[in-house]
Amino acid sequence: MFNMPGKCSSIKRWINSTVSFSVLSKSNSPSIFKISIMKRSIFGFIGILLLMVACNNQQTDTKTSADTSSSKSNNESASIQPASPPANFKHANATVNGVNIHYVIGGTGEPLVLIHGFGQNWYMWNRLLPELSKHFTVIAPDLRGVGESDKPENGYDKKTMASDIHELVKKLGYDKINLAGHDIGLMVAYAYATQFSNEVKKLALMDALLPGIEPVWSQVKASAWWFGFFAFPVAGQLVEGQERLFLTNFWPQVGHVKDPFTPEEVNEFIRAYAVKGGTTGAFHWFGAFDQDAKDNKEFMKAKLKMPLLAMGGEYFGAAFLVAHCKLVAENVKGSNIKGSGHWIVQENTSQVQQDLLNFFLDKNN
Numbered sequence: 001m002f003n004m005p006g007k008c009s010s011i012k013r014w015i016n017s018t019v020s021f022s023v024l025s026k027s028n029s030p031s032i033f034k035i036s037i038m039k040r041s042i043f044g045f046i047g048i049l050l051l052m053v054a055c056n057n058q059q060t061d062t063k064t065s066a067d068t069s070s071s072k073s074n075n076e077s078a079s080i081q082p083a084s085p086p087a088n089f090k091h092a093n094a095t096v097n098g099v100n101i102h103y104v105i106g107g108t109g110e111p112l113v114l115i116h117g118f119g120q121n122w123y124m125w126n127r128l129l130p131e132l133s134k135h136f137t138v139i140a141p142d143l144r145g146v147g148e149s150d151k152p153e154n155g156y157d158k159k160t161m162a163s164d165i166h167e168l169v170k171k172l173g174y175d176k177i178n179l180a181g182h183d184i185g186l187m188v189a190y191a192y193a194t195q196f197s198n199e200v201k202k203l204a205l206m207d208a209l210l211p212g213i214e215p216v217w218s219q220v221k222a223s224a225w226w227f228g229f230f231a232f233p234v235a236g237q238l239v240e241g242q243e244r245l246f247l248t249n250f251w252p253q254v255g256h257v258k259d260p261f262t263p264e265e266v267n268e269f270i271r272a273y274a275v276k277g278g279t280t281g282a283f284h285w286f287g288a289f290d291q292d293a294k295d296n297k298e299f300m301k302a303k304l305k306m307p308l309l310a311m312g313g314e315y316f317g318a319a320f321l322v323a324h325c326k327l328v329a330e331n332v333k334g335s336n337i338k339g340s341g342h343w344i345v346q347e348n349t350s351q352v353q354q355d356l357l358n359f360f361l362d363k364n365n
Helices: 008-018 040-058 060-078 158-171 184-195 216-221 225-231 235-239 243-254 263-274 278-287 289-299 318-326 349-361
Strands: 089-096 099-107 110-115 136-141 177-182 200-206 308-313 332-337
Touching (some): 110 158, 136 158, 158 184, 158 289, 184 289, 235 278, 263 278, 308 318, 308 349
Parallel strands (some): 110 177, 177 200, 308 332
């Protein structure tokens, strides 16, 4: 299939062995979350494209072309300034747990910590910040591995990443928080809540699943091609310099609404992952899933007792997330985000905002 010498032959073998991965697909019935076999052309195209960029640089002409393309992409990303939050928010940094964590903070009231997931950064919450900040002091960090936060070689298990956020909260002077996490942020939020359960008042877990919690985990892990690709040790290097190409082709794979991101959101997300080491750092989140699964199997022995909102997109996580969360928590209620795929904050902003406010402001729960 490929003719690549040296170290790229290992990548060739990996691509050839994984084109049969399957992908989560959306049923015509929103209540059914079925698994279907992915067409070889989808992953084959991505694999071939990235391999051409990363591996064919052993040929002089191709190397020149790839370097020029990569340089152009990086220069374009570097020219984009970090996005600004609403006027009542500010950017800040803190050294916690041995790493620098960038965050934005603003508003008044009880602390509400919002944790982003893959393909996005703190800016995924920007649409919600004006309203949420009327009721809460909102803290939205960049996870270790992306944007202006540090990108160390290790520490990407969600137990450690949760400790990053916990130390940030403590450094800001808060004892108890409300907490929400989307995608990878869901995994970090759960690890936070289970390690520091007496310090979390309410928890919202948004459109993802927990490594190691069956029966859904094994089914999804075997079916979502990106889990395998992102965990591949050199995946970040393959995507480096091609962040715009990769992300703009990845986002629709798990979305339902066409083009849900504004141009400003697209530019900020790409910029955050184009920061040196950003793709490698973010992909390490997936490389730690095996350790996360071991940790979660221990965590789930003591079910969470605080109120938990399981919020899933109608065409993605809603069909399984409530039952999934009940395996690890006692007090679970659901929120089905209508007309939405995975990117729920952007695909149905108004319902996500209202459901979060209703949940966190409800004094009876």
